[in-house]
Amino acid sequence: MSGEDRQSQLAREHKERQAQRAEQATKPKRNVFIGAAIAVVVVGGGLFAATTLLGGNANTKNVSATSSPAPDPSGTTGLQQPSPTPSQPSAAELAKLTCSYRKDTSGSPAKFVGMPPAKPNLKLKTMTITTNHGDIVIDLATAQAPCAVNSFAFLARKNFFDNTKCHRLATPENSGLGLLQCGDPQAKADGKNPTDGQGSSGYVFNDENLGGMAYSKGTVALAQAAEASNQNGSQFWISLSDETNQLQPDYTPFGVVSKGMDILEKVYQGGWITNPDDITGDGGSNAPKIPVIIKDVRLS
Numbered sequence: 137m138s139g140e141d142r143q144s145q146l147a148r149e150h151k152e153r154q155a156q157r158a159e160q161a162t163k164p165k166r167n168v169f170i171g172a173a174i175a176v177v178v179v180g181g182g183l184f185a186a187t188t189l190l191g192g193n194a195n196t197k198n199v200s201a202t203s204s205p206a207p208d209p210s211g212t213t214g215l216q217q218p219s220p221t222p223s224q225p226s227a228a229e230l231a232k233l234t235c236s237y238r239k240d241t242s243g244s245p246a247k248f249v250g251m252p253p254a255k256p257n258l259k260l261k262t263m264t265i266t267t268n269h270g271d272i273v274i275d276l277a278t279a280q281a282p283c284a285v286n287s288f289a290f291l292a293r294k295n296f297f298d299n300t301k302c303h304r305l306a307t308p309e310n311s312g313l314g315l316l317q318c319g320d321p322q323a324k325a326d327g328k329n330p331t332d333g334q335g336s337s338g339y340v341f342n343d344e345n346l347g348g349m350a351y352s353k354g355t356v357a358l359a360q361a362a363e364a365s366n367q368n369g370s371q372f373w374i375s376l377s378d379e380t381n382q383l384q385p386d387y388t389p390f391g392v393v394s395k396g397m398d399i400l401e402k403v404y405q406g407g408w409i410t411n412p413d414d415i416t417g418d419g420g421s422n423a424p425k426i427p428v429i430i431k432d433v434r435l436s
Contacts, residue, residue: 230258235283237339240369245331247321247370248338252290256282260289263391265297266432269403272374272396274356276435280345281390284358284368285435288390291337291370292433299431301325303332304373305408305424314377316400317359317420318430319370325423327409332421337370349389351380354397358388376404403428 234254240246258278263285265272278285291297303323306313322335343366349355352375359371368388393400406426414421 230279230282233282235286235341237283237287237341240336240338240340240367242336242340242367244334244336244369245322246336246338247296249291249294249296251339252287256286257289258282260285260435262394263288263292263433263435265396265430266434267399268427268429268431269399270396272399273394274391275394276391277345277349277389280348281388282344283341284344284388284390287337287341287368287370288372288433289435292435295432296321296337296370297430297433299429301423302428302430303423304420305403305422307404307408308377308379310408310410310422313380313383314353314404315373315375315380316403316424316428317371317373318428319359319372321370323421325427327411327421327423328413329421330411330413332411332414332423333371335370340367340369342366343368343386344388345390346388347385349392351375351383351387351389352378353380354393355380355389356391356393358390360387374400376400402426 233256235252235256236254237251256278260276260278263274263276265274276285297319300318300321301323302316302318303320303325304315304317306315306317308314317333320333320335321337323329323332325332343358351357355375357373357375358368359373360367360369365386373387374393403424403426406424408422408424411421411423
């Protein structure tokens, strides 16, 4: 199948899934795969990232006014500059912004440590993830994704991420993408546990900054299940290759790696452990062969 034929097929599938989602929009939907990440489809005998399985256009999302803050040039040094998005609040509105978090009713296994405060700290600039391989530093897009950053700041203060394992390594070979996924407090990351990728913080919150940053190498974004929206929790992924750019803008980007990319590249090159018992069927529990253990997370 040629590249053009493949894109045409994906476009058709995308339209079909949009129609299905519209039809089911009024029906209750239980999602037990929060952060199980990105599905794949077989096209022409090979694996290709299923952008058509990741949800509709960002403009069709039910994003609240509090989850689309205006860009702040003073806080985006080194980040991809976001594209203009509709209904961005003014600086005055941003100052009054509050975040809304709600109980996760999906039934996903959770490590609940409480709810984040409603008022975000807009002064946070960096997030440092200390791993068994060294520090990974992320420049935060706080003004663009204040509620996501606020959630991470809260969970970090509660030591939520301490001694957790990054459970998923996606590569162009196994998923058509390149990313490392972390934040499941229940994950064993051994390539054997079928429920890796389902754990959560016990609360969810709305999408932010959709379409505001490319998913290119180094971008950090929130994970949620394919076809889900506004169901963000503790799980996140770091893009490890520009193949991840092909994703639809359905995942909240909130920062870019500024230090420690060499650590991630080593893990990426180390390969993955195929989990034949992955119940999501999308490689959501294919662990990296080189284990990544988060020792601490701090925001400043």
